[in-house]
Ligand SMILES: NC(=O)c1ccc[n+]([C@@H]2O[C@H](COP(=O)([O-])OP(=O)(O)OC[C@H]3O[C@@H](n4cnc5c(N)ncnc54)[C@H](OP(=O)(O)O)[C@@H]3O)[C@@H](O)[C@H]2O)c1
Ligand SMILES: *[C@@H]1O[C@H](CO)[C@@H](O)[C@H](O)[C@H]1NC(C)=O
């Protein structure tokens with residue numbers, strides 16, 4: 171009798187797991203079938219000024235691809251970066267592709283987060299009817315990327331946290347009044363599925379976790395305040411065609427332009443945090459169901475794999491850390 175109820179309990183657990191899986195799958199599919207609401211943010215100001223979006227880290231990779239897609243959708247784009255020459259090249263490329271659009275450059279080193287930086291940015295953009303902000307800038311800073319935290323100097327860590335967390339936060343604080351005034355407005359951020367807590371990139375991983383929580387807080391804040399601002403945080407897996415990765419694309423690793431299309435298609439999906447690319451979403455589904463020891467094993471395994479592909483300077487690599 172008790173054996174019977176035990177096995178029927180297990181059966182019910184199986185059914186429950188299947189149902190949860192199915193709901194997740196349906197959610198993933200239905201989110202990707204919903205039409206994009208990007209055009210909501212494509213409106214002129216009462217005094218007739220055209221809509222602009224600021225994209226940070228727009229001189230390469232995902233930021234450049236997003237800028238291109240936004241321009242194709244009718245937005246004028248402020249291209250942010252730190253290298254004027256590189257940005258000028260991107261500007262001329264995008265101007266040629268989208269002759270009806272305007273582009274403007276914003277130069278700022280995103281590892282520098284002094285108050286004057288943001289005062290200056292606000293001044294430079296004050297004449298624009300900004301209806302969107304894409305906090306895309308980020309990455310591993312000037313470092314070697316894959317190493318245990320003790321290999322990072324205080325400056326390395328500060329750079330990474332500034333670049334991925336503090337700079338976007340201060341930028342939102344600076345531009346929120348503008349976005350509120352120009353609403354409906356869109357506030358996006360480029361995070362990473364490494365926000366789950368990945369070794370050998372711990373400062374980066376944690377900064378992306380911060381950025382995700384920031385988006386969740388802001389989404390609720392915006393609702394409480396009654397502002398018509400959509401907060402959309404992107405959890406991103408591997409993307410190729412970026413500065414640090416030129417490998418062949420695969421099911422789990424789209425090219426930046428393909429990824430950018432998927433991102434804009436998710437606008438208006440109703441959730442503040444999304445995995446915009448289906449291949450990345452598929453990759454992360456099993457993680458939610460695994461026992462933590464298996465999850466640890468899988469993450470460690472994939473980091474060894476990535477480490478061996480990317481690590482060009484073994485001095486601070488995982489192997490060095492292991493033999494210490
Ligand atoms: N590619 C991936 O597999 C992947 C995966 C998960 C998340 N992400 C996230 O996606 C975002 C874009 O990355 P990406 O792959 O497109 O990289 P990317 O090709 O290296 O582009 C990064 C952009 O940010 C700019 N940037 C970097 N450091 C800066 C600084 N200190 N000040 C100002 N601008 C700076 C770069 O400028 P320069 O051209 O001057 O370098 C470039 O425009 C990042 O937030 C990254 O964390 C990427
Ligand atoms: C800036 O970009 C140009 C053009 O891509 C490149 O040649 C130059 O090395 C870059 N400068 C720095 C400091 O990275």
Ligand SMILES: *[C@@H]1O[C@H](CO)[C@@H](O)[C@H](O)[C@H]1NC(C)=O
Pocket residue numbers: 312313314315317321322323326486
């Ligand atoms: C720390 O920064 C220095 C100088 O920018 C760099 O050479 C080094 O690789 C970085 N270390 C790590 C672990 O990222």
